[in-house]
Amino acid sequence: MYGCSTGMDPRLNLRSTLWLTGALLLLAAPHVDRLPWWIITLALMLVAWRVYLGKMRFELPRKWLLLAIVAGTVTGVYLTYRTIFGRDAGIALLMVMLALKLLEARTRRDGMLLCFLGYFLVITNFLHSQTIPTALYMLACVWLITAGMVHLQHGHSDAGYRVPLRAAGLMLAQSAPLMLVLFLFFPRVQGPLWGLPHDAFSAVSGLSESMSPGSFTNLTLSDAVAFRVEFKEQAPPPRDLYWRGPVMWDFDGYSWSAPPYQYASQLRYDAQLPAIEYSVTLEPHNDRWLLALDLPARVPPGAIPTSDFQLRSAAPVTTRVRYDMQSFLKVEFGRAESRQAMRRALRLPAGFNPRTAEFARALRKKFADDRALMNAVLAMFRDEAYFYTLSPPQLGDHPVDDFLFGTRRGFCEYYASAFAVLMRAAGIPARIVTGYLGGELNPLGNYMIVRQSDAHAWTEVWFPDAGWVRVDPTAAVSPLRVESGIAAALPRTDPLPLLVRGDYPWLRQLRLTWDSVANSWNQWVLGYNPERQRSLMTRIGIDRSTWESLAFLLVIATLTVTVILFLLMARRSRAATDPVKRAYLLFCRKLAGAGLPRAPSEGPAAYAARLAAARPDLQTAVAAITRLYIVLRYGVAPGPAARREFEERVRHFSAATR
Amino acid sequence: MPNQIDTVAAAVGRIILGKEHQIRLALACLLARGHLLIEDIPGVGKTTLAHALASSLGLGFQRIQFTSDMLPADILGVSVYNRDTGGFQFHPGPVFTQVVLADEVNRATPKAQSALLEAMEEQQVTIEGETRRLPDPFFVIATQNPSYLIGTFPLPESQLDRFLMRIELGYPDSDAERALLQGEDRRDLLTQLKPCMESRTLIELQRAAQQVYTAGALLDYVQALVGHTRRSVEFVHGLSPRAALAVLHAARAWALMEDRNHVLPEDVQAVLPGVVGHRLALAGETGRVNGADVAEQLIKQVPIP
Incomplete structure (x- = not known):
């Protein structure tokens, strides 16, 4: 924290201070809504104080005052976070310390230190967000900070920042190829390079392990991407795109929840059709379930299947994961369910929803056959006045009763829940499956985007002769939801995120283009893991990518890039359009080969004089060529004959010792 | 014709020992119709050089010793009442000559300095509403002490800019110094110096110098030099177009x-240190920086x- 100010070190002038302050404020700006208000206020106050003192040319505050602020901040951070380590507490401390450093910045050395702290602040921003906008923003900040550093090095107060900005931009451009080489060839470790703290994805929304009326409405309002899918071949039609997530068995009269998981050693069923192959890139959701097309046919590495055909990851998904999957769309499964499971699939809480129970009993009397009963219920949803809407009225103590016989307006979970309750009351085992339905095919990049707004709930009903059969009561109410997605199914007055609606074709196009770029970024930049690196190595012909071979490649590539950059820079002086100059440069190269290179700032006559001293044997030839060159390039009116003679002489010139 | 310049250079070189390059630079400056500033510590032969140049070129010569209590009239001249004619009669000042040696120009106050510097720019002086031409050729050879010495009023950049070249003499090497110590008195040598050239010849040479051809490739080089000073962060400011012309x-x-x-x-490259040395300043340097070194760099x- 202490900037020892030696007498020799130049003072930091106001202009540099203001520039650094501005750059650091821009750098810290993304943290504003992630930190407690008092940290922001404190840091801003300290910065304002510094600027005031600088403007007024007042003395900077004493050390004991700064130390007191440090102590207060550490206590405050500890009280807020119950720790002073970790991502959020660390960033909070860093912010205040940075402001304090600014407050005691007196000399150029302090300015340099602020620049380096600024680079560190860049990294902390990536702990929160790794999107393209963040990266671009941080690039701009790095540019500003670097320009500040260049300015400090050439510190004289009157010069502006135009030249330093140019220099910094040039430096960044020059370092880009090296950065690329290091990125591609530096040996990768699994997962992100630095371990992300546990709280990294705490605020992510997604499916959950329980479902009550209204729980999907929030999801539908979010246009965040849930996952992206690349199909090996043609994508299945929308009505088959049921992405299976948590399965819920237990109903308490109001909400559904998942029972403790019963893990299965493998997925058992009879396949009927060739499997669909695809890969899923799942956004972090902080929970364990993995999504797969109904019904998953293989288990990705690191995942465990459950007896009700969910896939669960061994660890919570806190970073973006990509896995290859296979699924069967039409398959018969679960005929041999245990009695315990059957009991669970029929259980209803006593004393709830009496009218529904009565209605089910009446249905049972009317229809002996399970399927006929089920179809009658679906027909009721289809033919009677049930509405599909995002803003249903409030339900009372008996939510299913209220919904079925009162409001008749609801969203997918209302229909799934009511249907499952009806089935159970009629003695047919039923359960709820949550997940996503549909997805948007992005023609640019040929992959499918599934958003949180595609979240859906449906039911599975068990028949002795067919096992579990998927029944989507929402489809009976609103076939459009299944065929064309949620935007088409909802009334236009319902609130939906702008991006989910398809009202503006150009907006849709823009959004798809952007998502395709973001997807490539995710896949190739953020998701560039050892596996991807290996496949790249294989593509360029290195089969076994060990640490040694990677290090070797890294060195080779770095050298190559450096040499190319160097040659490009050297070429700029050589790229002569004048044929006379070209010939003369050839002459110089011949001499350079003999160990007598011309300095870039050496004139022809001076060079000739030096050559004559170093190599008397060449004196005549050099003198003739130099004389001709001078006449041709600098003389008044050289004739074509002189040029021919010059080029002839240069061609025949040899610097070899005879 | 150039032989005559060599003759002049040799003649001056017999008086100022071991400074051939500086003498040739000074001659080049005069041939280019530019004014010359010689800066160095006292006693290295600044005045002698200026005197020798004027004498050997066969030009009219006046010396003005600048002091801190000097007034513009001391340079330009003054009108005095003539009782016989009953009118004012103008008595021209020392500036009305072909070669003006302005000795220790930075010892005078800015007001007195500017009187001379205006004459340099316009080759004419305006006194009491009447404009008078100065003779042709007209040179100012000014000498000044380094600005860190006591009792100096440093010339501002805009006035420094009027001098085509600034050269520094520096100490003589030991052989030249020994020759100086053994030889005759310099003042006697100066009086013996014969003109080697007529002033008509000098004007012809000046005209010939203007005719020397500059190819596009050479202009490229001058532009590259000037452009570098403007782009680089090392200099406080770049060279002006006037500097490029100079x-x-x-x-x-x-x-x-x-x-x-x-x-x-x-x-x-040969003239660059003399021409741009006083027009460039290194950024971030507070101590003494030799302008010629900056140009070499x-x-x-x-x-x-």
Whole structure:
């Protein structure tokens, strides 16, 4: 924290201070809504104080005052976070310390230190967000900070920042190829390079392990991407795109929840059709379930299947994961369910929803056959006045009763829940499956985007002769939801995120283009893991990518890039359009080969004089060529004959010792 | 014709020992119709050089010793009442001559300095509403002590800019110094110095210097040099177009002295320290920086296109 100010070190002038302050404020700006208000206020106050003192040319505050602020901040951070380590507490401390450093910045050395702290602040921003906008923003900040550093090095107060900005931009451009080489060839470790703290994805929304009326409405309002899918071949039609997530068995009269998981050693069923192959890139959701097309046919590495055909990851998904999957769309499964499971699939809480129970009993009397009963219920949803809407009225103590016989307006979970309750009351085992339905095919990049707004709930009903059969009561109410997605199914007055609606074709196009770029970024930049690196190595012909071979490649590539950059820079002086100059440069190269290179700032006559001293044997030839060159390039009116003679002489010139 | 310049250079070289390059630079400056500033500590022969130049070129010569209590009238002249004619009669000041030696120009106050500097720019003086032409050729050879010495009023940049060249003499090497100590008194030598050239010849030479050819490639080089000073962060500010023109004029004169009818990059490099040394300042440096060293650095940094 202490900037020892030696007498020799130049003072930091106001202009540099203001520039650094501005750059650091821009750098810290993304943290504003992630930190407690008092940290922001404190840091801003300290910065304002510094600027005031600088403007007024007042003395900077004493050390004991700064130390007191440090102590207060550490206590405050500890009280807020119950720790002073970790991502959020660390960033909070860093912010205040940075402001304090600014407050005691007196000399150029302090300015340099602020620049380096600024680079560190860049990294902390990536702990929160790794999107393209963040990266671009941080690039701009790095540019500003670097320009500040260049300015400090050439510190004289009157010069502006135009030249330093140019220099910094040039430096960044020059370092880009090296950065690329290091990125591609530096040996990768699994997962992100630095371990992300546990709280990294705490605020992510997604499916959950329980479902009550209204729980999907929030999801539908979010246009965040849930996952992206690349199909090996043609994508299945929308009505088959049921992405299976948590399965819920237990109903308490109001909400559904998942029972403790019963893990299965493998997925058992009879396949009927060739499997669909695809890969899923799942956004972090902080929970364990993995999504797969109904019904998953293989288990990705690191995942465990459950007896009700969910896939669960061994660890919570806190970073973006990509896995290859296979699924069967039409398959018969679960005929041999245990009695315990059957009991669970029929259980209803006593004393709830009496009218529904009565209605089910009446249905049972009317229809002996399970399927006929089920179809009658679906027909009721289809033919009677049930509405599909995002803003249903409030339900009372008996939510299913209220919904079925009162409001008749609801969203997918209302229909799934009511249907499952009806089935159970009629003695047919039923359960709820949550997940996503549909997805948007992005023609640019040929992959499918599934958003949180595609979240859906449906039911599975068990028949002795067919096992579990998927029944989507929402489809009976609103076939459009299944065929064309949620935007088409909802009334236009319902609130939906702008991006989910398809009202503006150009907006849709823009959004798809952007998502395709973001997807490539995710896949190739953020998701560039050892596996991807290996496949790249294989593509360029290195089969076994060990640490040694990677290090070797890294060195080779770095050298190559450096040499190319160097040659490009050297070429700029050589790229002569004048044929006379070209010939003369050839002459110089011949001499350079003999160990007598011309300095870039050496004139022809001076060079000739030096050559004559170093190599008397060449004196005549050099003198003739130099004389001709001078006449041709600098003389008044050289004739074509002189040029021919010059080029002839240069061609025949040899610097070899005879 | 250039032989005559060599003769002048040799003649001056017999008085100022071991300073051939500086003498040739000074001659180039005069051939390019520019004014010359000689800066160095007292006693290294500044005044002698100026005197020798004027004498050997056969030009009218006046010396003005600048002091801190000097007034513009001391330079330009003054009108005095004539009782016989009953009118005012103008008595021209020392500036009305072909070569003005302004000795220790930075010892005078800015007011007195500016009187001379206006004459340099316009080659005319306006006194009491009447404009009077100065003779042709007209040179000012000014000497000044380094600005860190006591009792100096440093010339501002805008006035420094009016001098085509600033040269520094420096100490003589030991052989030259021994010759100086053994030889005759310099003042006697000066009085013995015979003009080697008529002033008509000098004007012809000046005209010839203007005719020396500069190829596009050479202009590229001058532009590259000037452009570098403007882009680089090392300098407080870049060279002005006037400075670029000055480089070109001086390089032409140098080429003429080398008996060439076209300018080479070497000519530019030879005059560059003298021409831009007083026009460039290194950024971030507070101590004494030798302007000529800055120019040498500039030459090294800019490749010849």
